[in-house]
Amino acid sequence: MALHRSHALAALTLLVLAAVALPAVTPATAAPPPESVAGLCTDDALDGGVEEYCEVVVRIQADGSANWTVRVDLDEPTARALAADADARHDRVRDELTRRTVVDEVANLETGVENRTLVATFTSADFAHRGVGGVFVADGLSPSTPNAQVHVHALRLAVHGPAGTQPTLVPDSAVGNERSIVWTGDADLGSQTTMAFAGGGLVGSLLTVVAVGVDTVAGVLPSVLPVVALPTLLFAGVLAGLLAVGDRLGPAETDDELAASIGLVGGVVAPILLAAGVGLFLLGTSTDGQPLDPAIFVGLALVSLVPQTLVAAGIGAVFALWGDRISLDSYAWWVFPAAAACWLVIVGAPGPNRILGTWTTTVLLFLLLGAAHERGTLGALPVALVALVAPTLAALPFLSPWGGPSYTLVFWTVGTLVPGVVLYALGRRESARSSLSESADTEETTAEAA
Known part of the structure; x- marks a missing residue:
């Protein structure tokens, strides 16, 4: 037992070293230029003639269009001109409204200057649409450019829903009230902002979850299917095999040999993957010729295997x-499907959790x-279904404009399934620990009696 404990401590040491080194070698990618909600509110708008105050009010109509009102305080020379x-x-305002902003087209533009306040009203189409259950998403x-960051640049931005609705999905950076969603203080919106307006109460909230979910799936499905087809098939094949013949990987020992071996091997393999990935990446970036050398993406794929290898070794x-x-072995069978469902909720949430969580913790x-299957197939099926969704969640980086080729997702899939099968065996063994200990004690007693 002392030997296995020393192996585990050595593995933990390697894990710490690799985890410390990983952030330092993660390559950076260039992001698109930031955009503004209203171009009239930026510091360089109208040749720098905009002063501090700017207010934007957006009113969504029943047909999904939006009526905008922008109020901007100007300096004296700009206001006079x-x-x-x-x-x-009219021409200058139109140019500013569509220059590096979320507004693609401006219709029915009207402008005026009241004292030193410029007032612009216009309409933009397709600001929202009516989704499932009549929810306005x-x-x-x-x-307008995918994955660009959006800044409000106004001291106040208010978005009002159609008549008879109230906010049912409010972004974290905003505050909702009975009729509108409000940002104050030049807030940042990030690269994706979704709002929803519906009838009030629990029904409106539930319909909003369904409507936004349907829209999200419908939006990414055409682009995600070609990327996740092969990884999902590989996951399905391995999961089906484990459910069918997983008993062959069932418990056979009572000591910690398997767990210590996983920790030691994973702790050794993770730095090797890291070094090989970084080496290939540097080789690809230093090679003259095509800017997107395959060695770059193979290197990134190998580096992407490091986090889950560390997780498996740590386990x-x-x-x-x-x-x-x-x-x-002391937990009820339903604990394991419940834990899998919690994993899905956490890593399936919008934002970076989906990328980092899926790529790191699917194992x-x-x-x-394994723990659920040791208790019976009934508990294992929902866990297997959650695992089958993992390749789709992991595909998000490949849907961005600078995403790598989809074969790197296959690297991740294979690198997940290999330690995954080993952890399945560990889960079965740990779930049967009590029965194994009792069997070992019985055999020892019988041997002593003989």
Whole structure:
């Protein structure tokens, strides 16, 4: 037992070293230029003639269009020049409204100068649409260039829903009230802003979840299917095989040999993957010729295998050191499907959690799968279904404009399934720990009696 404990401690040391080194070698990618909600509110608008105050009010109509009102305080020379020439004012305002902003087209534009305040009203089409259950889903504040960051640049931005609705999906950076969603203080919207307006109460909230979910799936399905087809088939084949013949990987020992081996092997393999990936990436970037050398993406694919290898090794080391205290055999069978469902909720949430969480922690599902399968197929099926969704969640980086070729997702898939099968065996063994210990004690007693 002392030998296995030393193996586990050595693996933990390697894990810490690799985890510290990984952020330092992660390559950076260039992002598209940031965009503004209203171009009239930026510091360089109208040749720098905009002063501090700017207010934007957007009112969504029943047909999904939006009526905009923008109020901007100007300095004295700019206010005089714009007030004196209505045609020039109209053209300059139109140019500013569509220059690096979320507004693609401006219709029915009207402008005027009141004292030193420029007032512009216009209409933009397709700001929102009516989704499932009559919910208005609005993404009109999303950037015109995919994945660009959006800044409000106004001291106040208010988006009002159609008559008879109230906000039912409010972005984290905003505050909702009975009729509108409001941003204050030059807020950042990120690269994707979705709002929803519906009838009030629990029904409106539930319909909003369904409507936004349907829109999200419909939006990414055409582009995600070609990317995830092969990885999903590989996952399906391995999961079906484990459910069919997983008993062959069932428990056969009572000591911590398997857990310690996982920790030690994973701790050794992770730095090797990291070094090989970084080496290939540097080789690809230093090679003259095509700017997108395949070595770059193969290197990135190998680096992407490091986090989940560290997670698998950490699990092995933890069970080798403290398996008796964790005691998976003491939990009811439904705990493992519930844990898989919680994993799906956490990593399936919008934002970076989906990328980092999926690519790093999917191997955890196989530990849960093994533990649940040891209790019976009924508990293992929902865990397997959650695991089958993992390739789709992991495909998000390949849908961005600078995403790598989809074969790198296959690298991740293979690199997940290999330690996943091993963790499945560990999960079965740890879930059967009590029965194994009892069998071992019985055999030892029989031997002593003989």
